[in-house]
Amino acid sequence: MSFPVLPRGSAPNSQAKMSRSPLLARAYDLCVEKARRNIRRLADAPKSGAFAADGDYFGFHEGFFEISNWTSSFFTGMALLAYRSTGDTEFLAQCNRLKAPYREKVVRHGMDTMHDLGFLYTLYSVAAYKQTGDREHRETALLAAAELAKRFVPEGKYLRAWGRMDENRTDYAGLAIIDSLMNLPLLCWAAAESGDFRLREIADRHASTVLEYFVRPDDSVCHSFRFDPRTGAPVGADNYCGRTVESCWARGTSWAIYGFALMHGYTREARYREAALRVARKFVSLLDEELVPVWDFSLPEGEPRLRDSSAAAIAACGLDELQKYLPGETGLTAAADALTERLCSSDYLDERLECPGLLKHAQIGDGVGKARVAYSSWGDYFFMEALARRLHGDPRFW
Template identity: 50%
Template sequence: MRNLGSELTDLATRGATLVSGPAIGSVFAGGVVKTRRNLPDLCASPSSWGFDVEGDYPRRREPFFHIDNWTTSFFSGMGVLSYLYTRDRWFLEQLSRLQPFYRDKVGIHGKQTMHDLGFLYSLYAVALFQMTGEEWYRELALQGARVLAARFVEKGRYLRAWGEVDDLQGDYAGLAIIDSLMNLPLLYWAAEESGQERYRELAMEHSETALRCFLRPDGSTYHAYRFDLETGRPLRGDNYGGLAVDSHWARGSAWAMYGFAMGYRYTGVTAYRDASLRISECFASHLDERVVPVWDFRARGQDAAVRDSSAAAIAICAIQELEKGEYAPAALSESKDRLLTALCSAEFLDPSPASRALLQKGQVSAGPGRARHARTSWGDYFFFQALGHELGLPVTWW
């Protein structure tokens, strides 16, 4: 019998045929196998497992309770997707081992959290509440939303991205980033689940601020924006992810594409849908013959040779969200299919059983900790979600 690595290597080589059907199922099944390998190790000793050049995620051992950990739940999300595909409760049982860690992160360690509580608790607590119906997960998700909501800054009307919420001296004071749009679904969910409209109001306030400050006339976006701490007045764009303040960071735009699209689903505010479409069409217009985007669309020289598979995976999910509401023009859907096909090619798919990753050639920021051509947990998760969506799996936790 041929092994999984041989099977996926062949599938990667035949990437041009992978847009639909059994081949997508085979790639997804390979992800299930890797998830089955990853979860016992992660759950036995939880840490960030954020990224690694060779796909050895356990080497990235940022403690689970560290304020900068935002990535552990990408593996829990893959566990839930694997459960939906296989109906094997083993995946849910493994994830239940993480309960005390998620409880204490927003309990004992609530001060050492940041805006990415949405990533952490939507993909763990909300998803597992939906899978199991257990009240414990519901309460955990609501606690995550309460701690996230505490980051809202009234003067400026935004969620503060990083740093302890009461630290007004550091570099992160008065700072919002585009990525936060992806954390708002936890607040929208909490509003619907608890009946407390304040969560919804905060999410919409942040979205309105993002529309005013982050979105440029050409459809590109700033990564970050600074606000005056005393008055809340918008000051200037900033950058922690792309090449420069005025550049066009591909992953940042992908976060905005998806975040605004989900905001429209929750609120019906057409400005959010229109923003998602505008950013998406700008993103698609920059795709070249290799399809998977340059990590920063304004990069030149050697920097322009670096692709970001994670930005492609997130963008696919964003366009799928627009397609669900039948808002995606045909050209945008064609771009989605091309992106998915490219990620399933030999250049970007990681079929090696020795690697814990699904994708290769992701880009990790432009500052400290930068890694080129890396495997990334977020790229893996959104690729896995995109494949699952194409296979008809219901993704309901965002």
């Protein structure tokens, strides 16, 4: 089965390809400048900064050490992308000012963390260590991986997503979510770095569980799945982010593409590559001429068709990653290029330097089954990564 053709009029034509580099370079330069401003503010006052309706992430009221914080490292990740491409040591110096709080979060507040330790420490400690060889970053990343491994529930072979592991009376007991795939690279990296291959086994078992229970016969994915907290027996699909339990949440689809592609890279298991390809085909087949997806592909007629720029950015990176292992699937690159270029337009990219945010029109929750739009720090990071892949090569942070 060939890769789906993009909607008519949405694929880059030859003239567009000739002008692609200036378009992308201008957008990347904007990312670098906003990354500089944002990392200074984060280093001055560490916090979350997840999303903002007006693009001012620093008005977001969530502390760095709060259990729900999963987004601080999208700022450090952007700063480290900028350091990699420019060589400007200010980016690294500002990131290094955060060494103490990142270490404290896993050493003193380890129980008050989530499965998103992978997001937090891959895009901070691991990325910094890979670029500098700084042993402090290595040690912190290994501590974070060890803490993440404690969330593995052997009975169900999954990583619990949310909540303290010593609290089993909440709705979060027995819950895994699709975003979890992006947290597994921390475990895989730590296994290779430390020689503790139990960590990679945990990642592999969890990914296998996600493949079995999250990916539907039609290649869509559910947002979450619930297991019996005591026995580990599968209970059924659940939903906290999509429109319904049965719907096709766009960002969850993007997480699945990228996450399964990354797991194939670490394990070389064909089933993860094939899962990523199946979900990628599903994602592209559901795009319309706008290219940036609606926040949930299952929206009924009459509901506002809010877009999710962050889903487009994540998907672009995931399609790029998958193409490394399927060089004959040229449609992957074409789709990733088209998504990235669309996000460079004024419809989505905010070029105001006084605005910390980059991408407009990202979807965030407005209660279960509902959505509203905002700027998102995760969308900004993956947009910059997609640009970096085209202009400076794969950063290999994951």
